Every structure is written in structure tokens, then in C-alpha cells.
Amino acid sequence: MNTLPQHAIHERHGAHFAPFAGWTMPIRYPLGVKGEHLHTRNQAGLFDVSHMRNLEVSGADAAGLLARLCPYLPHDQAVGTAKYTFFLNEQAGILDDLIVTRLSDDRFLVVANAANADGDQRHLEAHAQGLNVTIKHVPRTFVALQGPAAEAALAHAGLDLQHLAFMDATETDSGWFASRTGYTGEDGFEIGIPNDQAAAFLEALLEDTRVELAGLGARDSLRLEAALPLHGHDIDPDVTPLEAGLVWAIPKTIRSGGDYLGAAALTAIREAGKPRARAAFLPEGKAPVREGVRVLTDEGRDVGVITSGGFSPVLERPIALALVRHQPDLGPLHAELRGRRIPLTPTKPPFVPHRFKR
Template sequence: MGENTALKALPLKDLHIAAGAKFGGFAGWDMPLTYPLGVMKEHLHTREKAGLFDISHMKLFTIEGKQAVEFLNRACPLDASKLAPSQAKYTFFLNEQAGIIDDLIVTRLSDLRFMLVANAGNAEEDEAHMRTIAKGFEVTVTPLDRVFLALQGPRAAEVAKRVGLDMEGLVFMQGKETQKGWFVSRSGYTGEDGFEIGLPLDDARPFAEKLLADADVEWIGLAARDSLRLEAGLCLHGNDITPATDPVNATLLWPIPKEIREGGSFVGAEAFRIIREKGATQKRVGLKADGRQPVRGGTSLVTGDGVHAGAITSGGFGPSADHPVAMGMIAKEYADGATPLFADVRGRRIAISIHPLPFTPHRYFKG
């Protein structure tokens, strides 16, 4: 029962206030949840044009030094030596039980220099985790003080070109340092084409204002960011994956290269191999509730006989899908969809069916 800790403010908070944002707490930060446009229109604007998100609550780190590759191979289940310059990779930090401490993106900037982007709520734990591992390697872990913006949507590339963003040669899951203090990657959390841009505060304000002056661009809040990522079938750490979830049961083996699954020496490797050998007992799945009522995270899933089958981990309404969308963890025996399942909403049962992920097609630019 500790004292309430003050929420951290985004460096560009005054711009969000001027834009009429409504704020709320998320991962220790005072975040813009919605703007006057409203969640539904913000979501659809991103799918149709270009949405601008302030994601400065997320944390960027540089990893550099003679043993940067060896360090990353210990810290994550990947082979950093296989990353080409500018190539980015979705990966994890695991604990010794193979639970997911965080999911993150690592980008190779040069032979011995990498950029790592961590989730807001885990940034301090991630840094401590890295510093513990780094003691055994010739490597420097440096947290960066940056404004972080995401430009997402089918017109993101056109807008980026109009404002002079250096995106030359970048395709999905590639990134580079474009000028002093700037990091630009072609990635995002919406299922759309787009860019994530880390830049110094002095550069960020004029750059954000230039973006907002473009007729195709609107500020988009955290609420629409959530519905966009959920339609795209993308996990939210703390909901869909947690330190109690391993990549096997979370259906997230695909980011781990086959040779690393079998022979990697990453933290949690031994526990991971035991879990993989035994096989998954659960599965992360997409779920669609009958009707129009969204079914929220934490809702229990049961069979017609009332047997507990799992739980919703994230849920809401998908404006582009035009129906409720959810993800959940269910017992493996129900993963084939043959057994009718129900969401238990305060004693009322809502029929729910397994639905392929994503709910809306990914539209990443792959060249």
C-alpha cells in the first residue's frame, strides 16, 4: 500500500492539451487517450490516411561494443550475428522460467551497434535485466532521452516524403540513424505501413507541427492504438503476454530461429526447451463474440457445461472489422474450435468463437 506516484508527462504534452486530448494513466505515464475526433474516427482515419501517435512513453536503448552480438544472443532468443545492417527483429527478454519479461524490437545499426525499443511499463526492469547480463560482456547499454513518434497508415509514406523524413531504402522491419540523434524505423503497432521516429526534443516539436500541418494527418490516442493493434492481432505485454507466459503457449515460436530454439544459450533456454518438449497446454487465439457487445480482458471462457476453458486477455470493438474483437488464452483441447465456448460476463453467457488472426489484413510495405 505505497503512496501514489505522480504520472510522468510526455515531453510534448502541451501539444496534446492544445489539440484537446483527454488524458489517462498508462504504464506510469499521463497519456492522451482520445482527441475530439473520437476513438472510432481516430481508428478509421489511421486505416484510411495517416495517424500520428506520441509513443514517447516507450524507451530506446543503444547496445554497442565489441561483444554486442554475444550480449544480445544471451539476453534474447535470437542470433544477432544474422541481422544485416538496418534489419530489425521482434524478440523477447525471458526470465529463467522462459516467461516473457518483455517483447521488443532490436535493430542492427552497424557491426557493433544496435537499437533496442522496449515497452513503457517494463523499461526500468528491462534496463536492470540488461545491466545484470552486461556484466559478463564488453558492451555498453545506453538509455536514450528521445521523443518517440509513430506515423501510421496507408498515406504515411506520402506524408513522410512531403515533410522530408529520410526513409530512403527502408522496407518493413528495417531502421537506421538518419541524422544526429534521430532513429527511423519502418514499423509500427497498427498493422499498417508506417514509421517510428525517435528524435531529440529540440527537433521533435517543429517536426510534429510539420506533420500535423499535413491534411492527411491527425493525432491518434491510446484508445484507438489499442483497437488498431488488437485488430492486427498484435500482443500487448501485461495482457496477452506476461512473465507468466512462455513463447510456446503464447503461440510465439515464430520469432525464435529454429537453430536457436535447439541450441541457443539465451536466458531461460533450459526451461524453454523443457516446455517445448512437453508441448503447449494452452494456446493464444483470436476470438469473436456473437452480436455487437465487446468482451473485455479478464473475462472467463467456459464450455456449455460450465467447464473453465480459458480467459480473454484483450478485448474491444474493431471499427474496421465492424464486430467485437478479442484475444485469449485457452486450454489446448479447445483450440480446434470444435467445442462451443462462451464468455461469462457477470453471469451472462455470450457465445464466442475462435477467429483467425489478424482480424484485418496487415498492409506492411515490403518493397
């Protein structure tokens, strides 16, 4: 089991730990999931996401390698910007979702989900054979500071990032990385810090009353309110970006007929029609309808499954994402929960509006 480089800080701040994707992770702190969630929406939550792997892809063929593996246009990506993209398999299923930042002309940072990190790195290395590309794992402390007070709290701790707009990125110092990104739906930043400088920086942030530590529990409830997909749950190697409602991340010119891995399958599915589509639901009543619960029509026909479901601390009601058969006339849908029929009202995601600083 891997331990976060700043484990001692979390321990000192009363974290409850649990294993996640091979790491001992802080799930929550004494404030509790709900408190951490609301604090992030109202001020700023500090998440240690050092379990996510930082991979530096560099060399003359770096953009070419990424253009082959990801359905976006790395050659056109401006230096100092980050893109949300994926690794696809031949069937256009999502192997992982990623943030790829162009650090310089021939240097990219790929941030991968912990559970897929080994596979992602092998995938890059396998396809880098014969190319002028180096793939380097950069172990460091990686944190997200999310919420409306994030910019001010970082400035107070000595890191002025107000010049960054949403999805901008910069290297502030040797070994440091900062981008105006995150996975909560709030304005905020993700920051890479050399391990030997991280404790002092995090403690400086935590002295600020606007900042509270937040664990994986709040991270999950925040991203669900923002209707952001979680790999291994809402998306996986059997789900395509078309079905997942993530086609916005693929530039229009290569949605059909691109030459990245999975392009042919994606083109074929676009022509034939996607078999399933993502849906967002407000389950009636107070009971959370969680992952794995089936989605049924009035006649009891099984047409889908809840992929993420929980309780929204902001809306104070259950919310859920699902994958449902792509068919216009399914009629009213419900979930069956402990023998009771829970009507599912479709809604337009996100459940809580995004507040990115564009």
C-alpha cells in the same frame, strides 16, 4: 509522473490525458478513438510513443549480450534491420517484448515497453557485468506514423524513407532514428527525434491533412484488430512465446537447444506440449467481451480467459484474444457476460489483415 517531451503539442490539439505506466499520456483527441482508429487505417495516425524507452546497447560484446538475453540471432542480424523479440525468464516466460535494431556492427537499439523499461534496463545491466558493453538510455521524442499515407506524409515533411522496407531501419541524422515498423498492422514508421528538433517536425506533419493525432485508445484498438499482443495483458512473465503464438519470432535453429536465457525451459515445453494456446474469437452479438472474462466449454468447464477484448471499429463487432487450454476436443466455447452466454467463434488472426510493405 513523467510528462512527454512534446506534451504542449498534445495539449494544444485537445488531448484527453490519463496516467499510463508512469506517464501522463494522450488517450484520445477531439476526433475520438473510433475516428482516430479509422483515420489511421485510411490515411495516417500520429502516435506519440515517447514513453517507450530507447536503450542503446553498444560495444564489442553487444551482440553477445543480446544473444544471451533474447531468443534470436543478433550476430546474424543485418545492419539496418529491426527484429521483434523478447526478454525471457528462466521459465521462458516473457519479461517484455521488444524491437531490437542493429544500427551498426557493435551498436543496437532496444525499444522497450514503458511499464517494463526500468526492469529491462536493469536486466541488461545485470547481464552486462564483465562484458565490453555500454547501455545508454536515449531520451528523445519517439513517434509512430502509421497508415497508408505515412510514407508520403513523411516525405512531404522532409523525411524521405521510401527506400525502407518493412522492418528496415536507418539513422537519418545525428540523434535521429527511423524504422519501417509499428504496432497497428498498417504500413508505417517509428521515428526517434532529438527533443529540441521534434516540435517543428511534428507541427510540419500535423499541417498535412492526411495526418491526425491518435492516442493510446486507438493504438490499443488498432493493435487488437491486428492481433498483436500487448505485454501485461496477452503476454506476461507467466506466458511463454509458444503459448502466445509468437514462436515465429524465434529462429528455427534455436527453438530447441539454444543457449539464451529460457532456452532450456522452452525446449522442455516444446517436448512436453504447451499447456495453453492463444486463440482469437469473434464473440456473438454486439457486446464487447473484455480482458478477464472466463472462457467456458458447453458443460461450463473453465478452460481459459480473454486477455484482450474490445470492439473493432473496422469490423463493427466485438473481437477478442484469449489464452485457452491447449487441447483439441474442447468443443464449442462461450463467455459468460452478466449472466448471459456469449458464443465465441474461433477465427484466424489477425482480425483485420496486415498491410506491411514487405
